[in-house]
Amino acid sequence: MSGTQQVKPALGETEGDTGNLTQLEFLALNSEFNIADGHARQALTxxxxxxxxxxxxxxxxxxxxxxxxxxxxxxxxxxxxxxxxxxxxxxxxxxxxxxxxxxxxxxxxxxxxxxxxxxxxxxxxxxxxxxxxxxxxxxxxxxxxxxxxxxxxxxxxxxxxxxxxxxxxxxxxxxxxxxxxxxxxxxxxxxxxxxxxxxxxxxxxxxxxxxxxxxxxxxxxxxxxxxxxxxxxxxxxxxxxxxxxxxxxxxxxxxxxxxxxxxxxxxxxxxxxxxxEDAAAGGLEHLHRFIASNRAMVRSELAELPGVTVPDPESRASVERVGIENLTGTEVWERLREHNVYALPCRSFHWANPSAGDHTLRLALARSTDPLTQSVRALRHALTQR
Ligand SMILES: Cc1ncc(COP(=O)(O)O)c(C=O)c1O
CATH class of the missing domain: 3.40.640.10 (Type I PLP-dependent aspartate aminotransferase-like (Major domain))
Structure with missing residues (x-):
């Protein structure tokens, strides 16, 4: 292991600014409002x-x-x-x-x-x-x-x-x-x-x-x-x-x-x-429409919130970053956690320079639209809370 690697806390003991991304994703696994990991969790077609x-x-x-x-x-x-x-x-x-x-x-x-x-x-x-x-x-x-x-x-x-x-x-x-x-x-x-x-x-x-x-x-x-x-x-x-x-x-x-x-x-x-085979026979187009519609919902729910930005306007991936000027991703993660909603602060994606990810949060879009919408509303609330 390289000298730059930190000792990581045990699974379940992680806080928003320690540990790796998978440890944060692990905390979210049992929540209905898990928008942390990038695995596909939407309903089957x-x-x-x-x-x-x-x-x-x-x-x-x-x-x-x-x-x-x-x-x-x-x-x-x-x-x-x-x-x-x-x-x-x-x-x-x-x-x-x-x-x-x-x-x-x-x-x-x-x-x-x-x-x-x-x-x-x-x-x-x-x-x-x-x-x-x-x-x-x-x-x-x-x-x-x-x-x-x-x-x-x-x-x-x-x-x-x-x-x-x-x-x-x-x-x-x-x-x-x-x-x-x-x-x-x-x-x-x-x-x-x-x-x-x-x-x-x-x-x-x-x-x-x-x-x-x-x-x-x-x-x-x-x-x-x-x-x-x-x-x-x-x-x-x-x-x-x-x-x-x-x-x-x-x-x-x-x-x-x-x-x-x-x-x-x-x-x-x-x-x-x-x-x-199902993907080739139209499933992939269906998936693209589904993710695009979840992305549009997220962007419209968060639109016009002061200091909230869309860092990746061209992205079509099943994850969406949200830029937050006034709070760190970790602070928002903590606020969301109080409501049993789990997103992912982005520090650890910046594996060589974690502070570059301080003001971004990642949301998973491969989720059924209802729980995702509720989670994003909780996020909107967390971002407007004093
Ligand atoms: C780009 C990329 N590669 C690999 C992985 C690891 O995938 P898995 O957990 O299925 O091994 C991930 C997990 O999110 C990822 O984002």
Whole structure:
């Protein structure tokens, strides 16, 4: 563990300005007004309900059919639903994990075998930084604005062996465009750096659904992508994280994968296939409309409150940041907690400089609209309270 990491309090003992984001999310789990974590918790759609009704059939399918076939079908359905038609199909190139954090742990351990430091997008979800640091890697903050503005400073490549980017980013929702990804891949290839992407939120944003694998493969860069089904569908955390990698990666990801797991449940793979098919057949558009409508509701409930801003007007991710000039995110978190409402103060997203997140709060939008509306009204009340 790096010297900059603090000792964290036990689960359940966290206060708003200590601990990591997951510890704050944990406190919210039993509340009806949990708008903290980015997992999908909205009601199932009619099409999704039908899949849940079919779970006994999927279980029987999982018992009978070879897991390799179910896995291949789940991958094909998922990648095709999200426009990733050039994903690699050779055996071992898409490693199915219990969650994207498990995929991240495998990647971190693998990176630590050959490199010393990673340039990591800033801000982003703190468990990415924690898992990298936890495996002894040094981190260099890669400012999100600089990443989007143009080529990376070549000096960066002298001190890092990997560039890690979350796109769409959590919490900002910013997406790396096709043009930027092309240049980023070319730059990393030219300097021999690995390019790693976390695309867990890509399902929410069509701007993140151009074929990334085509670009990565054409560039010749050594690349890794972490994909995730867990943010999209309200499947009670039955999900798959995927570690997808180039054939020239040169890291022991398959070896370390086998140190940790044999594979994910065939029932979950069969379910992912069905949810992906439903997504491709209109479910994704439905989800986009649902999130857009929740976002519009949040913005209109908070509109015209003095000092309250919308930091990410272009975001389509299932989370929404709220800027608060007169209070810290932690103070608002404390006020909300008194009403059993849980949001997320943003300090820890700024893993290299927490104070940069002092005046923002993140709300989860993948929630049924009624409890979300009540939570946002409680937020409005908390923001106007003296
Ligand atoms: C960008 C990103 N990657 C990975 C994760 C970890 O996901 P999980 O908790 O399903 O492992 C999160 C969690 O919110 C995230 O936001």
């Amino acid at each position: 009619t099409g999704q309900n039908k899949i849940v009704d079919d779970l006994p059939l999927l279980f029987a399918e999982g018992e009978k059919r070879p897991v390799e076939e179910l896995e291949r079908e789940a991958h094909a359905a998922f990648f095709n639903a999200l426009g990733q038609h050039s994903y690699p199909i050779a055996p071992g190139r898409v490693l199915s994990c219990y969650s994207s954090s498990v995929a991240m742990e495998i990647l971190s351990r693998s990176l630590a075998e050959t490199i010393e430091s990673v340039a990591l997008i800033h801000p982003t979800f703190d468990n990415i930084a924690d898992l990298l640091r936890g495996n002894g890697l040094k981190l260099l903050p890669l400012d999100e604005n600089m990443l989007h503005d143009g080529d990376l400073d070549v000096g960066l490549f002298a001190s890092t062996g990997c560039v890690f980017v979350t796109t769409p980013n959590n919490p900002t929702g910013r997406v790396v465009s096709k043009e930027r990804l092309t240049r980023l891949a070319e730059q990393c290839a030219a300097h021999g750096a690995i390019l790693a992407l976390d695309t867990s939120f890509r399902g929410f944003d069509t701007r993140a659904q151009y074929d990334h694998y085509e670009i990565l493969q054409a560039s010749g860069v050594r690349w890794v992508v972490i994909e995730d089904t867990g943010k999209l569908w309200p499947t009670l955390d039955l999900k798959v994280g995927m570690l997808v990698h180039s054939d020239n990666l040169g890291l022991p990801v398959e070896q370390i994968y086998s140190d940790i797991l044999l594979g994910v449940s065939p029932l979950i793979l069969a379910m992912v296939r069905r949810f992906s």
